[in-house]
Amino acid sequence: MKKVIVIGGGFAGLSASVDLAENNFEVTLIEASPKLGGRAYSVEDPEFGSFDNGQHILMGCYDETISFLEKIGSYSKLDIQDSLSIPFVRPGGAIYKLTAKKIYIR
Ligand SMILES: Cc1cc2nc3c(=O)[nH]c(=O)nc-3n(C[C@H](O)[C@H](O)[C@H](O)COP(=O)(O)OP(=O)(O)OC[C@H]3O[C@@H](n4cnc5c(N)ncnc54)[C@H](O)[C@@H]3O)c2cc1C
Known part of the structure; x- marks a missing residue:
């Protein structure tokens, strides 16, 4: 070996x-x-x-990451949301959002 x-x-x-x-x-x-x-x-x-x-954010294109998580038995433990809206706060207090209307699960 x-x-x-x-x-x-x-x-x-x-x-x-x-x-x-x-x-x-x-x-x-x-x-x-x-x-x-x-x-x-x-x-x-x-x-x-x-x-x-x-x-926090895994995208469907993360083939190797998802494959790794499947191999170690952790993929099923992910909390996969139907839609996404994550607020981010800039220094100074302005808030903007990262959004995705539909999340496709492979
Ligand atoms: C707050 C935060 C939020 C994030 N959110 C996201 C997200 O939502 N989506 C996303 O895709 N990515 C996100 N990322 C980025 C993602 O976490 C990293 O890209 C990924 O974890 C990097 O993995 P890595 O194995 O390449 O490097 P690292 O995780 O940096 O691992 C490198 C390892 O090597 C070790 N090391 C370094 N030098 C040596 C040495 N000489 N000898 C021995 N060990 C050494 C370090 O201790 C470390 O454990 C986020 C990162 C942070 C910090």
Whole structure:
């Protein structure tokens, strides 16, 4: 079995590691921080509950991300909305919205 080292346990490193392991590589994943997920993680607050840092928006074109989530059994845990309207607040208070009228689920 060939050995490979993947550096970084964010979405990219985790997804590469899963693909490599599926293709009979012996994978060693090296992550600098004490957690996996990289920029995509959540924090627990005793008063307000769980906060996701990122990522919140997955598009249908995210083939590799969706494939990775399916492989690790997490895709079914996503909360997929029928329509989308996310308010963003600019510095100064102006609010604008990211909207999509219909979300197609593959
Ligand atoms: C607040 C926020 C909201 C977001 N919202 C969205 C969204 O809605 N939709 C979307 O598509 N994207 C979103 N993103 C972006 C998305 O989260 C990132 O594009 C994605 O997580 C990047 O994954 P990655 O594996 O490429 O990199 P990262 O997640 O940055 O992972 C890199 C990993 O490598 C590790 N590392 C770095 N250097 C070393 C080293 N020398 N040795 C060992 N380990 C190392 C780091 O610790 C890290 O864990 C958001 C990001 C943030 C911060």
